[in-house]
Amino acid sequence: MPELFQWITLLPMQTVAELPEYIRTADKLLSAEExxxxxRYLAEHPKDGDLMExxxxxxxxxxxxxxxxxSGGVRVIYYFHDDAMPLYLLTLFAKGDRANLSKAERNELAGLTTLLVKAWRGKRA
Known part of the structure; x- marks a missing residue:
């Protein structure tokens, strides 16, 4: 007897939030489609980016x-804490504009991640 239906496993997609800095830069560097x-990609693959020390x-x-x-594209900087918290798009830059983030910028991002987690937990309490 033939199967009447086919099983399809759908993985839940991660909620994605764009911060103002990301929006400003994305408006300059990306088309709406990009x-x-x-x-969409990060909603499906939130852990694909390389962790930044x-x-x-x-x-x-x-x-x-x-x-x-x-090599001629952009670098998307984002924060993914866990499945319960949105993935935050923080900023992006064209590879040709800069190679990487400075130590001071990385330290600033570390502080921002702490604030994002505290704010999210505060909303959930």
Whole structure:
């Protein structure tokens, strides 16, 4: 007897929030379609970015843009704490504009992650 239905496993997608710095930079560097593609991708794969040392868990995702490949693309800086908390898009930069974040910027991000977690837990309490 043939099966009447097919089982499909759907994984829940992660909620994604864009911070103002990310929005400002994304408006300059990405098309609307590229921006949505990044959001969709990270909603499905929140742990894909490389963990950045000294940031409190911030990740960097290499993303190609406009047919330029990953080497000519952007670096998306985001924070993923866990499945219960939104993934926060923090900022991004074109690879050609800079190689990486400075130690001071990484320290600032570490402080920001602490604030994001405290704020989220405060809302949930």
């Amino acid at each position: 921006r949505q593609d990044i959001i 000294g940031t409190g868990g911030v990740r960097k995702l290499r993303w190609r843009r406009g047919g330029q490949g990953k």
